[in-house]
Amino acid sequence: SQTIHQWPATLVQPVGSPLSLECTVEGTSNPNLYWYRQAAGRGLQLLFYSVGIGQISSEVPQNLSASRPQDRQFILSSKKLLLSDSGFYLCAYKGPLNTEAFFGQGTRLTVV
Amino acid sequence: KNQVEQSPQSLIILEGKNCTLQCNYTVSPFSNLRWYKQDTGRGPVSLTIMTFSENTKSNGRYTATLDADTKQSSLHITASQLSDSASYICVVPEFGGSQGNLIFGKGTKLSVKP
Numbered sequence: 001s002q003t004i005h006q007w008p009a010t011l012v013q014p015v016g017s018p019l020s021l022e023c024t025v026e027g028t029s030n031p032n033l034y035w036y037r038q039a040a041g042r043g044l045q046l047l048f049y050s051v052g053i054g055q056i057s058s059e060v061p062q063n064l065s066a067s068r069p070q071d072r073q074f075i076l077s078s079k080k081l082l083l084s085d086s087g088f089y090l091c092a093y094k095g096p097l098n099t100e101a102f103f104g105q106g107t108r109l110t111v112v
Numbered sequence: 113k114n115q116v117e118q119s120p121q122s123l124i125i126l127e128g129k130n131c132t133l134q135c136n137y138t139v140s141p142f143s144n145l146r147w148y149k150q151d152t153g154r155g156p157v158s159l160t161i162m163t164f165s166e167n168t169k170s171n172g173r174y175t176a177t178l179d180a181d182t183k184q185s186s187l188h189i190t191a192s193q194l195s196d197s198a199s200y201i202c203v204v205p206e207f208g209g210s211q212g213n214l215i216f217g218k219g220t221k222l223s224v225k226p
Contacts, residue, residue: 006155032213043218044156044201090155094214099144099205101214103155 002027006091006104013111019064019078021107023091026072031093033074034101035066038088050074086111114139114206118217126225129192133220135185135202147176147187148201150219156201159187192224 006023013019025031035047046059048066056066063082067075074091091104116137125131137145144163148156160171162178162185169176173196175188189196202217 034214044216046214046216088153092155099214100146100158100161101156101203103157106153106155108153 002102004091004093004102004104006107008107009105010108011110013081013109015083015111016080019076019081019085019109021076021089021091021109023074023076023104024072025074025093028072028093028095030071031095033068034090034092034094035074035076036090036092038090038106040087044090048076081111083111085109114204114215116202116204116215116217118200118202118220120220121218122221122223124223124225125192127192127194130188130190131192131222133187133189133200133222135187135217137183137185137202137204137215139204139206139215141207142180142183143205143207145178145185146203147174147185148203150199150201152198156199159200189222192222194224194226197222197224 003026033050036044037047038044048056048058050056050068053068053071064078086109089107092101094101119134144161146161147159149159150156159174160169160176162176164180166178173190178185199219199221201219204215205213206215
């Protein structure tokens with residue numbers, strides 16, 4: 001069966017510190033992978049998506065970057081966090097031939 | 113521009129009552145539309161998918177409708193329960209465009225009160 005793992009569930013980081021959120025998928029090959037951010041009371045904002053290893057598309061200019069070192073691994077990073085980076089981050093995947101997105105449990109990031 | 117708009121933004125109802133959530137889309141070409149439920153602090157989970165040829169589909173107390181001519185979909189919840197409190201998100205795939213092929217609405221936040 002297909003599963004998606006995202007960690008950590010919660011994270012409190014000081015301003016200026018680095019960030020690394022990891023997402024891995026099992027049970028599927030060549031998935032499309034996504035990173036979304038959801039601010040309080042807001043909709044899902046697409047940050048990055050990837051259709052293959054090393055292929056990253058950025059939707060919003062920001063302080064974040066993403067990498068896909070392996071087919072089923074997607075990493076969200078920052079060299080120096082800002083207060084405005086606080087939010088709920090969701091990783092998702094979908095198979096290349098279907099339209100249902102499967103989401104991880106999310107990471108609540110608080111930058112202090 | 114391909115967009116998905118949802119209304120209302122938020123809704124409060126009493127337990128046991130019915131409600132209807134709306135989704136309008138401009139995505140073209142259209143193949144299907146999904147409704148997701150997102151509990152607070154969790155990732156969204158798919159409730160149902162409506163394909164181009166379907167008008168109505170039920171999943172327990174949830175009934176989704178689709179009018180491909182007017183590009184509208186609705187999600188009707190019958191006999192609401194406290195556990196229905198969540199955000200409901202409408203999603204339409206986009207082919208040949210950006211956004212990784214998925215256009216998300218901003219969701220309707222439903223609160224069911226006892």
